[in-house]
Amino acid sequence: xxxxxxxxxxxxxxxxxxxxxxxxxxxxxxxxxxxxxxxxxxxxxxxxxxxxxxxxxxxxxxxxxxxxxxxxxxxxxxxxxxxxxxxxxxxxxxxxxxxxxxxxxxxxxxxxxxxxxxxxxxxxxxxxxxxxxxxxxxxxxxxxxxxxxxxxxxxxxxxxxxxxxxxxxxxxxxxxxxxxxxxxxxxxxxxxxxxxxxxxxxxxxxxxxxxxxxxxxxxxxxxxxxxxxxxxxxxxxxxxxxxxxxxxxxxxxxxxxxxxxxxxxxxxxxxxxxxxxxxxxxxxxxxxxxxxxxxxxxxxxxxxxxxxxxxxxxxxxxxxxxxxxxxxxxxxxxxxxxxxxxxxxxxxxx
Amino acid sequence: xxxxxxxxxxxxxxxxxxxxxxxxxxxxxxxxxxxxxxxxxxxxxxxxxxxxxxxxxxxxxxxxxxxxxxxxxxxxxxxxxxxxxxxxxxxxxxxxxxxxxxxxxxxxxxxxxxxxxxxxxxxxxxxxxxxxxxxxxxxxxxxxxxxxxxxxxxxxxxxxxxxxxxxxxxxxxxxxxxxxxxxxxxxxxxxxxxxxxxxxxxxxxxxxxxxxxxxxxxxxxxxxxxxxxxxxxxxxxxxxxxxxxxxxxxxxxxxxxxxxxxxxxxxxxxxxxxxxxxxxxxxxxxxxxxxxxxxxxxxxxxxxxxxxxxxxxxxxxxxxxxxxxxxxxxxx
Numbered sequence: 001x002x003x004x005x006x007x008x009x010x011x012x013x014x015x016x017x018x019x020x021x022x023x024x025x026x027x028x029x030x031x032x033x034x035x036x037x038x039x040x041x042x043x044x045x046x047x048x049x050x051x052x053x054x055x056x057x058x059x060x061x062x063x064x065x066x067x068x069x070x071x072x073x074x075x076x077x078x079x080x081x082x083x084x085x086x087x088x089x090x091x092x093x094x095x096x097x098x099x100x101x102x103x104x105x106x107x108x109x110x111x112x113x114x115x116x117x118x119x120x121x122x123x124x125x126x127x128x129x130x131x132x133x134x135x136x137x138x139x140x141x142x143x144x145x146x147x148x149x150x151x152x153x154x155x156x157x158x159x160x161x162x163x164x165x166x167x168x169x170x171x172x173x174x175x176x177x178x179x180x181x182x183x184x185x186x187x188x189x190x191x192x193x194x195x196x197x198x199x200x201x202x203x204x205x206x207x208x209x210x211x212x213x214x215x216x217x218x219x220x221x222x223x224x225x226x227x228x229x230x231x232x233x234x235x236x237x238x239x240x241x242x243x244x245x246x247x248x249x250x251x252x253x254x255x256x257x258x259x260x261x262x263x264x265x266x267x268x269x270x271x272x273x274x275x276x277x278x279x280x281x282x283x284x285x286x287x288x289x290x291x292x293x294x295x296x297x298x299x300x301x302x303x304x305x306x307x308x309x310x311x312x313x314x315x316x317x318x319x320x321x322x323x324x325x326x327x328x329x330x331x332x333x334x335x336x337x338x339x340x341x342x343x344x345x346x347x348x349x350x
Numbered sequence: 351x352x353x354x355x356x357x358x359x360x361x362x363x364x365x366x367x368x369x370x371x372x373x374x375x376x377x378x379x380x381x382x383x384x385x386x387x388x389x390x391x392x393x394x395x396x397x398x399x400x401x402x403x404x405x406x407x408x409x410x411x412x413x414x415x416x417x418x419x420x421x422x423x424x425x426x427x428x429x430x431x432x433x434x435x436x437x438x439x440x441x442x443x444x445x446x447x448x449x450x451x452x453x454x455x456x457x458x459x460x461x462x463x464x465x466x467x468x469x470x471x472x473x474x475x476x477x478x479x480x481x482x483x484x485x486x487x488x489x490x491x492x493x494x495x496x497x498x499x500x501x502x503x504x505x506x507x508x509x510x511x512x513x514x515x516x517x518x519x520x521x522x523x524x525x526x527x528x529x530x531x532x533x534x535x536x537x538x539x540x541x542x543x544x545x546x547x548x549x550x551x552x553x554x555x556x557x558x559x560x561x562x563x564x565x566x567x568x569x570x571x572x573x574x575x576x577x578x579x580x581x582x583x584x585x586x587x588x589x590x591x592x593x594x595x596x597x598x599x600x601x602x603x604x605x606x607x608x609x610x611x612x613x614x615x616x617x618x619x620x621x622x623x624x625x626x627x628x629x630x631x632x633x634x635x636x637x638x639x640x641x642x643x644x645x646x647x648x649x650x651x652x653x654x655x656x657x658x659x660x661x662x663x664x665x666x667x668x669x670x671x672x673x674x675x676x677x678x679x680x681x682x
Contacts, residue, residue: 228539
């Protein structure tokens with residue numbers, strides 16, 4: 001197939017250089033409380049830093065309001081960050097070295113709502129061919145390319161090319177979205193809850209497809225989901241967010257089998273047990289996630305944390321590296337932080 | 351009295367007219383629910399689980415939904431009820447918790463007043479007594495600072511608290527049967543488990559019979575005594591929770607369990623999938639609804655609807671491969 005792109009041509013920094021490197025990312029949204037009320041800000045993303053290596057999948061998990069979708073939109077530059085840098089293969093996005101247009105050809109996004117993210121008045125083939133046509137391909141070349149891609153995502157062009165989005169099921173529409181995102185031969189895909197709206201039997205098909213495409217095109221994924229099972233299945237590394245901050249970041253297996261942040265542990269324990277003889281007996285967390293307007297001082301999780309000590313409301317934990325790959329933002333993991341549990345946990349980690 | 355089921359549904363069919371072709375959303379559902387029993391209806395979108403549940407309360411649009419079969423709740427024929435009898439039954443005998451409390455609750459009334467109104471309407475008590483009952487319920491569903499929260503409007507509460515208020519409203523008139531339509535789907539995982547545990551506790555303490563509709567097997571396992579798996583408007587498999595999850599018999603249930611992302615841990619492995627997508631119920635397949643997607647389908651599957659076969663006491667599935675003569679032949 002002509003689509004098997006020579007990615008190495010675009011690769012500048014070599015395999016060791018992270019494809020995406022994010023530092024100090026901040027986005028606050030101003031809001032007014034009530035009519036004529038005081039101004040305040042939603043701290044949607046508040047100092048987030050991470051890297052995504054080439055050809056890896058970074059999963060981002062968290063509850064509603066934790067900032068995971070805002071992070072996706074910032075990565076895509078759909079909204080501009082208030083502060084922070086995004087480096088793509090070593091080049092700062094939005095500078096002369098890497099202009100926004102060129103960046104967006106290499107980074108594409110798939111959204112949760114497969115219906116809202118397709119133009120209802122474009123056929124499937126026109127949808128997929130739209131990007132290449134904008135970027136100067138002839139109509140025929142773009143359509144041929146679109147047909148190849150549709151075939152690749154499992155939609156036979158002879159049956160589906162001329163259909164409109166409303167004539168497709170949710171799973172088929174999400175396949176169109178995936179085909180469209182691949183049309184410009186991107187290197188990084190940002191997948192924002194791509195299977196959350198799909199039925200379970202269709203979800204598995206789309207996840208398998210995403211894994212196949214990643215192998216075939218040498219793609220790198222940022223995979224956002226609230227479903228830990230799905231993230232575990234898809235990701236090499238996992239980033240857990242809570243109220244705009246990173247709670248824990250590390251290899252998927254480590255994080256999901258041996259979580260070190262109490263929030264990660266609670267998220268895992270909140271998943272329904274699949275054993276009818278061994279049901280969950282106690283809710284790991286009480287209450288709802290707090291409002292990201294005026295988040296709690298200190299550690300943002302301390303209001304719901306069962307290990308919280310007085311120090312937690314006073315001191316904000318930095319993301320401490322337990323080892324080269326595993327970071328956790330919890331005072332219990334930092335030796336000498338003043339948390340009563342800190343020293344014991346630190347010696348355990350060493 | 352004790353052995354007559356609280357809910358008894360036989361041959362329930364629901365057909366929606368008004369569009370082009372009539373859509374047969376439910377194509378013959380039998381189910382019973384005993385006092386104090388929790389039944390989960392598990393299925394994908396369009397499988398008919400919500401329509402089945404709404405038929406129990408006759409909440410479907412009268413003009414467009416043609417309901418057939420028999421629905422008896424607490425010994426009375428729901429389909430034959432006059433409007434005032436229906437109104438008396440809803441809330442008092444059988445009530446419902448909806449998926450989106452933000453939509454189901456009235457946005458312009460204080461929560462306490464909404465609950466008090468229901469109590470006043472059904473039990474003929476004063477507003478003060480209604481409010482007192484509302485406070486009691488708010489404490490029961492563990493809404494913190496309940497007295498103050500009674501004066502909240504729905505939008506002033508978080509999703510989890512709104513769902514607690516919705517449950518309080520549903521329980522306000524001591525119903526015998528509670529219907530829950532994906533009550534935790536819109537909630538975050540850490541809140542979902544709290545609501546599930548609350549429902550389980552209330553069910554046990556009040557001896558409620560519950561029909562719980564969900565698309566998530568994990569949620570069904572947490573709450574249900576029995577699970578009915580729905581596909582294309584029929585219950586294709588039903589049995590105790592542990593039987594259905596540990597020893598699924600129908601190929602659809604087996605496929606659903608295999609496609610869960612939770613049980614595959616090897617990197618780079620692929621999930622088991624069910625090919626294709628659910629059938630269009632305006633043109634339902636003549637035989638088994640699952641036949642077009644089934645890996646083990648035979649010629650007969652496309653022609654005839656398989657009957658229910660009992661694989662073990664209380665565990666039934668609609669699949670021709672489970673016919674007693676074939677099962678016996680395989681054993682011999």
